[in-house]
Amino acid sequence: MNANINIHAPAAPADDNVGAWLKILARYRQPRLARSAFELVVTLVPLALFWAIAYVSFINGVWIGLLAILPAGAFLLRLFMIQHDCGHGSFFARRRLDDWTGRLIGILTLTPYDYWRQAHAAHHATAGNLDERGVGDITTLTVDEYHALSPRGRLAYRLYRHPAVMFGIGPAWLFLFKQRLPFGMMNDGKLPWISTMGTNLGILVFSALMIWTVGLVPFLVIHLPVVLIAGATGIWLFYVQHQFEETHWSKGDEWKFPQAALHGASHYDLPLALRWMTGNIGIHHVHHLASRIPYYRLPEVLRDHPELAGIGRITLWQSLQCVRLALWDEKSGKLLSFREAEGAGATA
Numbered sequence: 001m002n003a004n005i006n007i008h009a010p011a012a013p014a015d016d017n018v019g020a021w022l023k024i025l026a027r028y029r030q031p032r033l034a035r036s037a038f039e040l041v042v043t044l045v046p047l048a049l050f051w052a053i054a055y056v057s058f059i060n061g062v063w064i065g066l067l068a069i070l071p072a073g074a075f076l077l078r079l080f081m082i083q084h085d086c087g088h089g090s091f092f093a094r095r096r097l098d099d100w101t102g103r104l105i106g107i108l109t110l111t112p113y114d115y116w117r118q119a120h121a122a123h124h125a126t127a128g129n130l131d132e133r134g135v136g137d138i139t140t141l142t143v144d145e146y147h148a149l150s151p152r153g154r155l156a157y158r159l160y161r162h163p164a165v166m167f168g169i170g171p172a173w174l175f176l177f178k179q180r181l182p183f184g185m186m187n188d189g190k191l192p193w194i195s196t197m198g199t200n201l202g203i204l205v206f207s208a209l210m211i212w213t214v215g216l217v218p219f220l221v222i223h224l225p226v227v228l229i230a231g232a233t234g235i236w237l238f239y240v241q242h243q244f245e246e247t248h249w250s251k252g253d254e255w256k257f258p259q260a261a262l263h264g265a266s267h268y269d270l271p272l273a274l275r276w277m278t279g280n281i282g283i284h285h286v287h288h289l290a291s292r293i294p295y296y297r298l299p300e301v302l303r304d305h306p307e308l309a310g311i312g313r314i315t316l317w318q319s320l321q322c323v324r325l326a327l328w329d330e331k332s333g334k335l336l337s338f339r340e341a342e343g344a345g346a347t348a
Contacts, residue, residue, distance in 0.1 A: 021289055022290060024305070025293065025301065028290070028293045028298075028300055029292045029293055029294075031090060031093050036091050036092050036294065036296075043075055043078045044079065046075045047072055047076055047079060050068040050072035050075065051226065054222045055214055055218055058218050058221060059218060069225050069229065072222075073225065073226045073229025073233070074229070076109065076226055076227065076230035077234055077277070078277055078278065079105055079108060079109060080105070080109045080234055081278060081279030081281055081295060082101070083109055084120075084279070085294055085295050086099065087117040087120055087121075088292055089292060090292045090293060090295075103198070103202075106199050107202035107206050109230070110175045110176065110179060110203060110227060110231075111175070112182070112195040112196040112198070112199040112200075113195060113199070114194070115179070115182050115185060115191075115196050115199075116179075116195075118185065119135055119136040122135040122136050123135060123137055124288060124291055127260055127261070128249050128255065128264030129249075130142070130249050130328075131251050135184065137242075138166075138238065138239060138242065138243060140326075140328055141157060141326075141327055141328070142330055143327045143328065143329045143331075144330070146327050147341075157326075158338065163323050166235065166239065167235055170235060171232040172228055174235070175231040176227075180200055182196045237281055237282070239322070240266060240319040241268060242266070242284075243335060244266050244319075244325070245335050246312065247264050247266070247312070247335060248263035261289040262289060262308075262312070264285075265284040265285040265287070265312060266282075266284055266313070267283060267284065267286075267308070267310075267311060267312050267314070268283075268319060269309075269314065269315055270282050271316065280296065280299060284312075285312050286298055286302070286308060324338075326338055
């Protein structure tokens with residue numbers, strides 16, 4: 001509990017009183033349209049600027065200028081955070097405007113908006129539920145499930161959870177290939193197909209225009225790393241927001257939305273500059289509890305309700321240690337490393 005609680009703030013409701021929390025947080029749901037437009041501009045303009053710096057540097061052989069690819073990737077990540085808010089209907093709070101903004105951004109982020117929005121809604125509805133895993137999640141097995149696998153199955157899971165795959169090969173596969181088709185929703189009607197195929201067409205048109213303008217080689221040398229940097233960082237953020245030691249998983253009737261939202265998602269307490277660049281997505285537990293709050297208003301929630309700041313808090317240094325965690329132990333209620341899980345299995 002934070003010792004500097006505002007004594008004038010209303011008392012915090014119990015974790016299981018979701019109605020009380022939603023009532024308190026509802027006051028933050030309304031976006032400020034001018035602020036939303038400003039956020040879009042201050043993300044798109046630097047993205048274009050750093051991309052242009054990298055291009056001019058490349059064609060003039062000033063190789064150090066290619067370092068501009070790094071901030072370009074960061075601003076593309078930030079653009080995805082705007083797309084993310086559009087998917088929740090929280091960026092402009094005008095469904096049509098949010099949807100079309102998200103669809104257009106999806107061409108740059110290589111993420112089919114409507115297809116992703118459907119999967120992400122399922123993630124929010126089932127996060128932390130052991131009986132509802134598989135949609136929009138990072139695959140997480142329990143210790144018992146892992147021990148029940150064949151040697152080949154254990155190897156496959158270990159490879160999947162390896163950092164080189166999770167944050168290297170995985171993002172490339174997801175953003176460059178997997179999202180070109182509506183995997184997991186092949187039989188869910190027309191919308192996933194329209195979303196993926198429409199985004200693919202937009203990507204082709206955008207790429208053709210860029211190649212016509214700057215040339216094939218400069219486009220690939222610059223834009224491919226920009227996309228992969230943004231994708232890998234985005235996967236990292238999603239990972240540490242749910243894959244931390246004290247996260248929350250439960251089954252059946254034991255699963256409750258407020259506990260899953262508050263304790264199954266972390267408060268990734270980043271330095272101020274990184275908080276801004278990542279669209280405050282680190283305040284993830286509040287986001288899961290009230291996903292209609294615009295990302296730029298999430299700090300207001302912690303300011304007014306500092307009792308929320310300590311729940312699931314992990315620092316940048318602590319997040320690096322989360323990479324080793326891979327299996328949920330139902331007995332201890334914690335995520336364990338493979339080594340810790342082997343010990344748990346030996347003593348079971």
